[in-house]
Amino acid sequence: MRWELDWLENRARLSPNKAAIIDDKTKETWTYEELNARASNTAANLQNMGVKKGDRVALLAPNHICYFDLLFACGKIGAIFVPLNWRLSVHEINEILQDCTPILIGVHEQFIQLYDQLPEEKPHAFMVGRSNYSEINFLQKVEGISETDPLAMIYTGGTTGKPKGVVLSHRSILWNGINSILSWGLTDQDVTVNYMPMFHTGGLNALSIPILMMGGTVVIGDHFDAAEAVESINRYHCTIILLVPTMYHMLIQSEEFKSSHFPSMKIFLSGAAPCPLQIYEAFQTKGLAFKEGYGLTEAGPNNFYISPQEAQIKRGSVGKPMMFNSIILEKTDGREAAANEVGELLIRGKHAFSFYWNNEQATNETMTEGWIRTGDLAKRDEQGYYYIVGRKKDMIITGGENIYPLEIEHWLAEHPAIEEAAVIGLPEEKWGEVVAAFIVFKEWSITDDELKTYCEAKLGRYKIPKKFIQVNELPKTHVGKIDKKKLKEMAIKI
Template identity: 30%
Template sequence: MTLDRIIDRHAAFQPAQPALADERLSLTYGELAGRIDRMAGGLSGLGVTAGKRVAHLGYNAADIVVLLFACARLGAILVPLNWRLATPELVYALQDCGADLLIHDAAFGDTAAAICTEAGLQHRLVLDGAAGTAMALETMLAGAPALPASGNTEDGLEQPLLIVYTSGTTGRPKGAVLTQAALLANAQMSRHAFDLRSTDHVLTCLPMFHVGGLNIQTTPALLSGARVTLQSRFHPGRFIEAVERLRPDLSVLVPATIRALLDDPAYMGADLTALRAVGVGSSVVPPQLIAALEARGIPVLQIYGATETCPLAVYETMAMRGACPGTTGRPGLLCDIRIVDNTGVDVAPGIAGEIWVKGPQVLSQYWNAPDATAAALVDGWFRTGDIAMRDADWNVVVHDRKKNVIISGGENIYPAELERVLEEDNRIREAAVVARRDPRWDEIPVAVVVLAEGAVLQREDVLALFDGVVARYKLPRDVVFVSSLPRNAMGKVQHHILRELVAADRQSAA
């Protein structure tokens, strides 16, 4: 059964149940099912058939979700584009996936026209208005015949449904291909992690061009018959207002949005008690950010995963929350985890190694990249490139990206361990540790520090924080002060930019 038919079934059971809303649309399950019918019919009339790629460029909107389920019905593939990318990067994604159609917000009309021209793409629709010669989506829907689901969907779950381009920090991004079965398995694990119920209300504020915004709670909620409200973009004040007014049960945040929330003047006086849980992830989450939310009575569940895992792979559940402080969670309900050394051999508890993930939610391939697929998938195991260790009960502690590991004098140094020391000091707002080339040690760790407002720290003060806390070979040898850390759309620190920064700053360590 394809995913769109699950929405049909929910509509049959509860047609008047609120399903999906944004600033423009508010749909019950009956209305959502009908809009999927018309979206599928309209896309079919434009020549979108099984295997065709439909790209989207714009902010969060209900019609992105409608488009996803319409693609599921047609066997087509949705390609959500990161609107923060530069024009050449967007053109590359369109050309790489061979998109047949672009649907975009009117706000991105000029960008859409430019990238379609450069990519040689002739067909585009405007999601929320009109832009030049592009057809308005509402015009298409108004004239589209309904295309209900057919009964011949036995193999539908194995069809590719999403191509999500990774936010790779080096080289060209890769398009991770996720099937309908992957999204369904991911939804089952989301239900397990968050105790997700049909009576729940999810507030989505993270961008849905990433699997975090789209798949941690949004699609699982709809596949569970729950209610979803979308915010077009995250803004701390609007998030607080929505929690107080709409009383949602669940949401997902990343470190960058948590920091913005904590800094908002309305945060401390806000009534956030409606939230049964907030999922946090996308990178190693500083403990003090979790503690700040918990102090306001907001239960926090950590999540670990990747674009290629849809993204759930390791997580905490409501039942186990806080039972193992410092850990990220346990392997997900439907997937297996290995932690291996450089030769692919499993390491013992307490030893750091690379995380490998295997399960129905893992990507089937990288689009148009057989070599990259072969390098990433080993007998069905996805090699994440992330470093972690576990205890005997499989509580997992995620350290860092494998490529971020610093090898100094032959010893491995995990930046996340040093970053935790820095972030425990309230005079430091945020920090990262990266490698700098060194003629004697090959690499040395360098701390990049953002001071809290009004704080005054010198290089020696920062280095002193590590005295007696970590082994001498791990000690940072230098400190670089910056006003902010460079981050991508999901709040992940862009370590490649920091490595360039510390390479340019040649202040020698003592």
């Protein structure tokens, strides 16, 4: 294996006694030397179980150090790490296993019953989270591992169809880390508490890998609880954290958030979905630095940078492209969008994914001459700051007018009676589509007429929802995004 690809071994040489990983639940700590030893031992054990270069090794586990054990172990022997979303149904997990055909699957004791429910043709399992899978063994060096070889395969959420296996090479993960370190100014003094699911790119690649590359410390959190999160942030002197808007929504409402000053925190980051503007307000009121970013499994997931000061002035902006990636906005006619024009966001860089596993058609539809078609719509202001407008598939066309749900959702969320809001388009014979808003109220509700009057103060008449649907909660994906596919299914039943 080329020395620059096994950067964990190099980091262990440079920072052997520095704390790399802390388990928030058990309070166990592993240094970089210990983390590298675990990865080497795991790699040797995988070899003894017959794993060869190019083989897939799956994992079914909660947030746990075994994610790093297996990711780095696969890197050392040229295998492909496939973390599984344990929140999926048995049927959905089995579909993924049939697609990626792993030779082995690591199973944490918490998910033994889930593994047992899988069909008989499931891959052979080995236990993770116990000492025996990381016992010391002789690691046979594997030659011929290149930077373009696959290192990990992370499956998409599948909200628009079957999940796709996003193949990430050594190079894409490495360059996402380098780009994040340089663009965000990460140092070996940075500490994060990771509550993002580690089967998702946000849990592995957004902050964890860049901080480990730089020699900082990653605290592994499991179930997110606002009060416990505040305590952990302060206990470990956390400097930077990434949460999704749903988590921030719970955080800012907690008494612990209101009473804490967060003395060690440099920045709070939001990702995975557009962030309501009232969350910006909550952090500004406390004098805390807050900003949001944009990414996707196929690219990074880190792509933009904005300073905390600029984030307060340019609320809702994800900033400007990072050091080592390129961005263009493409209009429907193929031309590049001018300032304040909306276009599809295209991304290019060494952090880009390689291909979708067993899905050449989807790969060709997404990749064009190195550019990733994200399916997201965005605009750029005169100063070069980018704003995500919404998903291309979520854009509503009513009477020939284009409507971007995010604008309506932000305005509805500003109403003091509204907890959350989501906007979708529903089929309608005359107009093509009509705007419908799903509303979660707080302690009290208001009438549809009052909601329409409120919308008239900010929105053009064609943007005002024709239907307001009150619900107790909005359906969300495993990373906190509002599941609009399920909302449309709900609307049909109403």
